[in-house]
Amino acid sequence: MSTLSVSARWTFRLHRWALITWAALVVVGVGLLVWLAGPLMDEAARGWQQLQACRESMCTVDSAAMGRYSGLYDLLTDAMFLMPFLVAAWAGATLTARELESGTALLAWTQGVTPARWLTSRLALPAVAVTAGAGVLVALHRYVWSASEDRVGTRAGWWLLRTFYANGPALVAVCLTALAVGALTGLLVPRTLPALGITVAATALLFTAAHWLMPYLWPSVTEVSRFQDGYRGLYTGVELSHGLVTRAGAHIPAPECHATSMDVCRRIYEQHGGTGFYVTFHPASHHWPLQLTTTAVLLVVTALLTAASFAVLRRRTG
Numbered sequence: 001m002s003t004l005s006v007s008a009r010w011t012f013r014l015h016r017w018a019l020i021t022w023a024a025l026v027v028v029g030v031g032l033l034v035w036l037a038g039p040l041m042d043e044a045a046r047g048w049q050q051l052q053a054c055r056e057s058m059c060t061v062d063s064a065a066m067g068r069y070s071g072l073y074d075l076l077t078d079a080m081f082l083m084p085f086l087v088a089a090w091a092g093a094t095l096t097a098r099e100l101e102s103g104t105a106l107l108a109w110t111q112g113v114t115p116a117r118w119l120t121s122r123l124a125l126p127a128v129a130v131t132a133g134a135g136v137l138v139a140l141h142r143y144v145w146s147a148s149e150d151r152v153g154t155r156a157g158w159w160l161l162r163t164f165y166a167n168g169p170a171l172v173a174v175c176l177t178a179l180a181v182g183a184l185t186g187l188l189v190p191r192t193l194p195a196l197g198i199t200v201a202a203t204a205l206l207f208t209a210a211h212w213l214m215p216y217l218w219p220s221v222t223e224v225s226r227f228q229d230g231y232r233g234l235y236t237g238v239e240l241s242h243g244l245v246t247r248a249g250a251h252i253p254a255p256e257c258h259a260t261s262m263d264v265c266r267r268i269y270e271q272h273g274g275t276g277f278y279v280t281f282h283p284a285s286h287h288w289p290l291q292l293t294t295t296a297v298l299l300v301v302t303a304l305l306t307a308a309s310f311a312v313l314r315r316r317t318g
Contacts, residue, residue: 014099018090019129026133029076033140036072037147044069045151070154073144077156080137080166084174084203087130091182092199093192095122096309100190115317119183119310126179134172142167158287159238161211168291173298174210178203180305187312210298215240215282217293222251222280227266231277238282238290244274251278 047066096119099105108118145167148155156163165171182199189195215238223232224245234242243253255272257265282290 014104015094015126018094019125022129022133026137029079029137030140032072032076033137033144036069036076037140037144040069040072041144041148041151048152066152066154069152073156076141077162077166080141080171081162083134083137083171084178084207085200087175088178088182088199088203089196091126091179092185093182093196095126095179095182096186097190097192097195098186100186101192109317115313116310119313123179123183123306123309127176130175130179131172134175135169138166138168138171157236158284159236159282164238164287164290168287168295170210170214170291170294170298173295173302174203174207177206177298177302177305180302180309181206184305184309184312187309187316206298206301210294210301213297214238214290214294217297218282218286218289220280220282221286222278224276224278226276227262227269227274229277231279233279233281233283236281237284237286240280240282242277242279242281244269244272245276245278246273247275248273251280 044066047064096105099108099122105115105118109115145155145158145163158164158167165174178199181202182195185195185199185202189198220240221233225232231242241251243251246252252272252274254274254277255268257268259265259268
């Protein structure tokens with residue numbers, strides 16, 4: 001039996017409760033998403049149909065079913081959005097820091113397991129578990145969100161923060177980035193509690209940076225409209241900017257107008273040289289390009305962090 005397989009078995013034994021807990025959370029999440037996509041959505045759809053009919057006549061609406069559906073959907077979406085931080089907390093506390101702090105890693109290195117194989121086994125098994133679990137949850141969440149179109153009138157916009165990440169592979173990539181951050185932090189700061197805090201903070205920083213960069217990873221679309229037509233494309237996608245189009249064709253911020261009449265606002269806009277509105281944004285057709293480019297960037301960051309972990313370990317062990 002190779003030293004790598006021995007190290008992998010030891011990794012499983014050492015982290016088996018974390019893996020079991022992760023598997024249990026995934027199974028519960030899968031069950032709730034299946035229920036959400038099936039019976040609960042059917043009940044909410046009937047309530048929504050009743051609500052639509054009530055616009056024309058008096059009737060009874062099953063608002064409780066719609067409330068249960070919306071509440072569970074929000075709960076699961078929030079939980080999925082927080083998954084990278086759960087992975088970060090575990091990785092920072094136990095993946096490498098705890099073994100270095102307790103001396104278990106040094107013992108393994110004296111038993112024929114090289115430091116590189118030790119780190120490989122520590123990363124490989126959790127990476128597979130995280131990818132498989134998060135991937136299944138993302139796929140089911142995407143199915144639930146897609147199936148609710150035209151059935152439940154409260155479907156969240158695809159561009160909203162939580163929904164965007166819960167519906168695509170970028171969330172899986174963030175989880176893997178959190179895992180790599182935890183491994184590197186544990187090697188640099190081999191103390192459990194400090195490594196946990198630093199890993200969670202670093203994951204939040206990288207997640208924020210990735211989300212800020214995301215709209216600029218794919219060419220955006222600009223819609224121009226007349227004043228009387230209002231903004232076209234506003235609140236329908238990932239917005240970068242909006243404002244006035246001037247006579248010279250420049251795009252400038254719209255001045256504030258608190259008047260209740262559009263005619264009054266239009267005169268104010270025209271005084272600033274405006275001839276119409278513009279909106280620069282990403283429409284729904286850009287969902288997958290944005291998902292895949294963001295995922296690619298995060299995977300590159302993950303690879304760099306992993307390479308840095310091996311470099312730090314090599315320097316640490318000589």
